[in-house]
Amino acid sequence: MSSFQNKSTNYLHSSTSQKHGTAVVDGALGQAAHERRMETKQTDTKLKTPIRCIVKLGGAAITCKNEFEKINEANLTTVSSQLREAMMFGSSSGSVLEMDWSKRPGVPETPVRVDAFKEQQSLDYNSFVVIHGAGSFGHFQASKSGVHRGGLNQPLVKAGFVATRISVTSLNLEIVRALAREGIPSVAMSPFSCGWSTRERNIASADVSTVVEALDSGFVPVLHGDAVLDKSLGCTILSGDVIISHLAAHLKPQFVVFLTDVFGVYDRPPAEPNAVLLREIAVREDGSWSVVNPTFEDSDKQVEISVASHDTTGGMVTKISEAAMIAKLGIDVYIVKAATEHSLRALSGKLRDKIPEDWLGTVIRYVS
Numbered sequence: 001m002s003s004f005q006n007k008s009t010n011y012l013h014s015s016t017s018q019k020h021g022t023a024v025v026d027g028a029l030g031q032a033a034h035e036r037r038m039e040t041k042q043t044d045t046k047l048k049t050p051i052r053c054i055v056k057l058g059g060a061a062i063t064c065k066n067e068f069e070k071i072n073e074a075n076l077t078t079v080s081s082q083l084r085e086a087m088m089f090g091s092s093s094g095s096v097l098e099m100d101w102s103k104r105p106g107v108p109e110t111p112v113r114v115d116a117f118k119e120q121q122s123l124d125y126n127s128f129v130v131i132h133g134a135g136s137f138g139h140f141q142a143s144k145s146g147v148h149r150g151g152l153n154q155p156l157v158k159a160g161f162v163a164t165r166i167s168v169t170s171l172n173l174e175i176v177r178a179l180a181r182e183g184i185p186s187v188a189m190s191p192f193s194c195g196w197s198t199r200e201r202n203i204a205s206a207d208v209s210t211v212v213e214a215l216d217s218g219f220v221p222v223l224h225g226d227a228v229l230d231k232s233l234g235c236t237i238l239s240g241d242v243i244i245s246h247l248a249a250h251l252k253p254q255f256v257v258f259l260t261d262v263f264g265v266y267d268r269p270p271a272e273p274n275a276v277l278l279r280e281i282a283v284r285e286d287g288s289w290s291v292v293n294p295t296f297e298d299s300d301k302q303v304e305i306s307v308a309s310h311d312t313t314g315g316m317v318t319k320i321s322e323a324a325m326i327a328k329l330g331i332d333v334y335i336v337k338a339a340t341e342h343s344l345r346a347l348s349g350k351l352r353d354k355i356p357e358d359w360l361g362t363v364i365r366y367v368s
Contacts (some may be wrong), residue, residue: 010367017071020228029076033067046181046212047127047212047215047216047251048216049215050125050127050214050254051127051128051129051251051252051253051254052126052128052130052253052254052255052349053086053115053126053129053253053254053255053256053257053347054128054129054130054244054247054248054251054253054256054257055128055129055130055131055256055257055348056131056132056133056240056241056244056256056258056259056319057130057131057132057133057175057259058069058132058133058258058259058260058261058338059077059132059133059134059135059136059137059139059225059240060131060133060135060261061075061079061135061259061260061261061337061338061339062075062132062135062175062261062338063134063135063136063137064135064136065135065136065261066136067136068136068140069136069137069167069171069297070136071171071174074179074204074339075338075339076174076175077178078338078339078344079338079339080181080182080184081182081261082339082343082344083128083130083179083182083184083347084179084182084183084184085344085347085348086124086126086128086347086348086349087125087128087184087220088125088126096181096182097113097116097117097120097183098112098113098183099180099181099183099184099185099186100177100180100181101114102177104177108168116132121238122229122240123260125185125218125220127215129188129215129220129221129223129247129253129325130175130179130220130221130222130223131222131223131224131225131240131244131247132171132172132175132222132223132224132225132240133225133240133241134167134168134171134240135237137167137168137170138164138167138168138171138225138227139165141160141163141164141166141167141169141197142160142164142227142237143155144160145159145160145161145164146160147160147161147164147227147237148236149233149236150230150232150234150235150236151233151234151235152229152233152234152235153234155265157234157235161227161235164237165190165192165226165227168190168225168226169188169229171224172190172222173188175224176188176223180219183216184220185219185220186222187214187219187220187221187222188213188222189210189214189221189222190223190224191206191222191224191226191243192226192227192228192229194207194210194211195207196226196228196243197228197229197230197231198228198229198230198231198233198236198238198240199230199231199232200230200232200233201233201236203238203242203246204230204231205214206246208246208250208251211223211247212251215251220357223240224240225237225238225240225241225243226238241258241323242322243308244256244258244322244326245322245323245325248326248329248331249325252329252331253331254331254349254352255331255333255334255349256323256331256332256333256334257333257334257335257336257346257350258319258323258333258334258335258336259336259337259338259339259343260319260336260338261337261338262337263277263336263337263340263342263359263360263361263362264277264278264335264337264361264362265277265281265320265335265362266278267296276294277360277362278293278294279294279355279361279362279363280292280293280362280363280364280365281320281324281327281362281363281365282366283324283364283365283366283367284366284367285328285368287325287328289324289327319335320364323335323364326359326364327365327366328366329362329366330366331366332351332352332359332363332364333363333364333365334351334362334364335361335362335363336360336361337360337361340360342359342360342361343361345359
């Protein structure tokens with residue numbers, strides 16, 4: 001069984017089955033996510049200003065997932081620009097004043113417009129939190145060393161823990177810099193460094209006070225999937241999708257957006273013929289979920305989701321499971337392709353009242 005398969009069963013109902021590297025989800029959520037939150041050490045998380053959106057940048061959308069540690073520069077640039085536009089929605093954006101004043105390898109130096117900040121009026125940003133996946137960063141190191149399985153006393157696992165964190169934090173820095181170049185006051189926050197830990201791969205301690213303080217100070221926290229200490233296993237991988245679910249429960253954003261490399265959730269791997277985009281998924285109080293749009297003749301139709309063999313975080317299975325838990329809180333979740341007009345509409349909050357027919361993506365909502 002692959003490392004992904006071991007991981008994914010932590011977030012799905014026990015009736016979830018797996019076949020030929022494909023997870024088949026029957027629409028029911030297990031209790032693991034709920035139990036995880038009940039066990040987590042809590043801290044005071046009152047925000048001065050309500051948060052508008054939590055964004056998950058999928059690793060496959062911002063990196064070239066089949067090319068070792070290579071960033072998809074075009075997508076990251078577009079996503080950063082769209083985030084700026086969404087954060088400044090309803091305000092005058094003016095010219096972009098870059099906040100990355102460091103030298104970039106292979107890029108000609110440009111004059112730093114420090115004096116321009118002295119004349120800039122204070123801008124009114126919508127409050128956002130950004131979380132990103134690892135993509136082609138970190139997964140190789142984690143899977144080769146077995147970090148996700150624990151065993152920190154083993155030299156290979158300890159070395160892999162270090163190597164994984166070097167990889168994911170280097171990606172985190174590049175994303176922070178890309179956002180800073182768009183004038184977004186982004187700050188890096190690694191879960192390991194902030195004291196987040198797990199027990200049996202479920203969140204055991206997650207102090208979000210640093211995130212709250214950063215938001216209240218006008219910064220945009222940028223977190224990521226990370227290698228963390230586990231009280232039972234020694235160590236494991238904490239998925240960005242789990243992080244976003246946990247933060248949503250405590251920060252209560254108006255909506256959540258998952259930016260991926262496909263248009264949304266499909267009834268089977270999207271590369272397969274006749275794959276159907278699931279435009280709306282309804283989540284009920286008991287945690288079960290069903291497809292509302294489109295309607296299928298077979299009401300018990302199952303949803304198949306493929307995963308990469310080296311993905312140690314659960315892939316789309318974890319994404320849907322955690323998104324459903326967020327929707328149960330009454331928070332709309334949009335899963336949409338990054339760097340498209342559809343992602344910009346989702347980030348800007350233009351889908352909250354009504355989903356336009358020409359919008360391509362998946363919305364997951366709570367229904368009573």
